[in-house]
Amino acid sequence: MQPTSSMKEEFLKKWQMGLQIYRPLIDNTSVSERRKAIKLSADVAMASLRKGTTCWSRALIQKTATEDNFLVRQMLSGIKAETLINKKLPKVMCHRKIVRRSKMILRRRQSRSAIEEVAAKARKLIKKKTQGLRNVVPGGEFMSNDVLLIQETLDYIVSLQTQVNVMRSIVDAAEAGSER
Amino acid sequence: MSSRRSSRSRQSGSSRISDDQISDLVTKLQHLIPELRRRRSDKVSASKVLQETCNYIRNLHREVDDLSDRLSELLASTDDDSAEAAIIRSLLNY
Secondary structure, eight states, X not given: OOOOHXXXXXXXXXXXXXXXXHHHHHTTSOHHHHHHHHHHHHHHHHHHTTTTOSHHHXXXXXXXXXXXXXXXXXXXXXXXXXXXXXXXXXXXXXXXXXXXXXXXXXXXXXXXXXXXXXXXXXXXXXXXXXXXXXXXXXXXXGOOOHHHHHXXXXXXXXXXXXXXXXHHXXXXXXXXXXXX | OHHHHSHHHHXXXXXXXXXXXXXXXXXXXXXXXXXXXXXXXXXXXXXXXXXXXXXXXXXXXXXXXXXXXXXXXXXXXXXXXXXXHHHHHHHTTO
16 A cells, blocks of 8 residues: 555645645744744644544644644634544553453463464464554554554555655655745 | 364364464555555465564654644644645545
8 A cells, every 4th residue: 555646746736735724834934833834834734634544643633732722713614623523532551451451361261272372472472562553653552452553554654655755745846836 | 063063173174264364464464554465475484474464554653743743834834825735635634
C-alpha cells in the first residue's frame, strides 16, 4: 500500500483549508505560532482522510482539539465534528487488567512443551516491541489488541507518508523558487 | 466457532489464530518500511520489523516537524512580492 495521488490531493485540499482558517493569524504572529498552526492543520488534514474510521485518526483529532478546538471544528464541519471530538475513546485500559489476570491463571494451569515455551518467548519479545508502537501511534494506549494495533499502524504509516510527501513537495518547490 | 470456545482449547486456539494474523500483518509492515523493503529475503524477525517500524514512525514525525519549521519561515514572506512568496501563495491557495 502506498499513498495514492487521490489521498495526496485530498490531504492538500484539507490542509490548505486549515491554513486558510489560520490566515488572519499567520500574517501577524511569531514563527512558533505559525509553525504550530501549520503542524496542527497538517495533522487534522491527515486524520480527516480517514473520516473517523480508524482509532488513530480519532485519537489524533481529539488530541488536536485539546490544542485548538476551533480549528478542528472548522476543518471537520460536515464530517460529524461533534461526535469525533467528544466521542469517548474506548476504555480498553480496564479490560487489560482483567485479560492479564485471566492469562496468568490460565498459564498456571497449563503445562507446556518445549515448542510452546519457544513460541511463548517469541510472543513475549513481540509484546515488548508492540509496546513501543503504542507509544508512537496516536491512541495506541487504547489498543490492547495486538492485531488491531498493527492494523492501525499500517494505516497510520501510509497516512504519514502522504502527509510528508505533500509537505515535502510544497516546501521543496517554494525553496527552489527562492534559490534563483 | 464453537470448538474455539471450548474452555480447554480456548487459550491455545485463539492465540494460534492471532499468531497467524500477526505474522501476516508483520509481513505487510515489512513491505511498507523502506529500510526493510530493500531486504527482499523474508528472514527479518518480527521483533526487528516492529523495532524498525517504531524508528520509521519517529523519523516521519521528525520530518513533519522539520517541514513545518521550514514552511513557517517561508510564510514569513507572504506579504512581499518575492518569487517565493508568490509560489507559496499559489501552492497554498492564499
